[in-house]
Amino acid sequence: MKNKYTFWIAALALVSASACKSGGEKKPAAMPPTLVNVATVEKADALYYDQYQGLVVALNAVELRAQVGGFITGIFFKEGNVVQKGAPLYEIDKRKYAAAYEQAVANVTSAKANLNKAKKDIERYNMLLKNDAVARQTVDQATATYQTAQSQVAVAEAARTSAATDLSYATIRAPFTGRIGISQVKLGAQITPGTTLLNTISSGNPIGVDVVINEQDIDRFYKLQKSSTDTTFRLQINGGNNYNHTGKIFAIDRGVNNGTGTVKVRVQFPNPNDELKDGMSCVLRVLNDDSGNRVQIPYAAITEQMGEFFVFIAKDTVAEQRKVTLGPRINSNIVIMKGIEQGEKLITAGFQRLRDGGKISLGQQGAAAPKDAKGTAK
Template identity: 40%
Template structure:
């Protein structure tokens, strides 16, 4: 009996020793986590809206007279100057009509002058009571008819001059011309045949359609004098680059669209470097004019579960899970409306490995 009891003691001692060592290792082992401080800053928030660039001035060049295209003096896609000749429609018939109308005016002027002199002579005779009233009245009617014929001839000359002028199409302003819709020898008709489209390059517009709830804000910004200086309106292009020049409100539509609940707003951007072209897609960034004092934590510190948000706060090397009320995003940070105080340390790396009450070894992450 004594032997068996001794053997039991020998077996139990090593087991107790192993258990004790494992417990000490567990107590000494701590997860390493990276933390960051809760920041308090004054920042300006911004909102984004999809936008499309548009030409503030764009004209469809159409034929105003019938005829064949006899001259194309542009290279498609080139920049043109105001008054530059772009297209020529055969002017031969219009030149002939103008000369014919000019001749008719000359004849009508001669006839009018002859009748006028006769009438002036009849007027003197009538004053001396040396002519019948009927002759005087007929002379007056003949003079008025001659005057009307002269005016009609002058109107015809003006119309033929306009037709001849419309046979040559000039650039109405400085801008960029598009693809030509006609070729040499094409027959064009007035008001129907589109020749080309020209748009002004600078400044350039950008249209966007915010919801009705933003209308009051944009009405205020429409009267904001420092929109350019404060860079309130910025464009981010599809390649991710930010257009370097800020814009300002050009037009705020008169009414809200009943079908979409949005209002059309057009901005104006300096485009002297010709980087913007009509029809480009972009993201409009609208900055707030006032700064808000907010508390921020990196977005990597936020944990979401069942629609609730929380963070792991480290105090005295011990983890504490805290529920928070979050606000808007700002760059790589999230606004904390409730639950945290400035200066508290929250876990940003390693939060998947810890639980409420764990002891941790922290590594500071400095705010950049």
């Protein structure tokens, strides 16, 4: 029985060896070419923007506080309206200050009368002194009295000026043309000089937008401050609505924040229709330096391998894998900074199974240049 099994095993081994030998002599069947779609690479003018979170700020804003104390006896504006420079806003009970001013005026009049009398006395004594009709000491006393009267006039005039200033402070006026807020005090309220907040007034046109940039971008913004165009700074408000006016850099902060490595930049925008309000959130869009006539292709044609990006270019019936340098995204397209040139045939579909040098057959053909060349850099 053992010999019988040995015979069958030997026979099977011989048959297997023959089959392997026969199979080894056959050539593998050639893979059919991969069907792909291609598009001609073209350039297009593109404007694309970098985005920065911004905050609308008034270029001029002042908290109104009284410089004299008393009770509020008048409010002369409508809250939330634009007030003109110099317009009266609040009045503090001015009776005390008016009386002090009148007294100061009277003191000036009295001091000037004393000065006039002293002047006449010294003139008379000097004439008598020439005729030896009066003692020298009397003349000296008259001279001292005259000088004292001069000093008293100066003191009285200073007091009058101070009283006039206090009286003027009793009426609080708009320091500039701007929009005034909701009053923090009501009629009859007692206020403390320099402490009680009455209201806030801020300018509205033009207005600023503050953004924070990394210190690596400082040189870029300094260049934009000198050479920005009408398309450099744009604004999105109210959840993505485009603001109709363009801006320009108003100021770049004096230094870098040591804790965050950032710098504040303020961009100025016209605001004729008062659409931008102090404290509003917005998105500042800054024209990307790489905007211009650039190659753009569908982002779907990009493949990624270990952090590097590739496309496939059709070379007759062969696919060539090409490494590319990506620029910003524009909607469903992407800018190619380096790697492919205008006029080449880009494989846009069917490349998922391709390898460099793989055989292809061409299907649908078109253009890879985008129709919409405007967007926001991502």
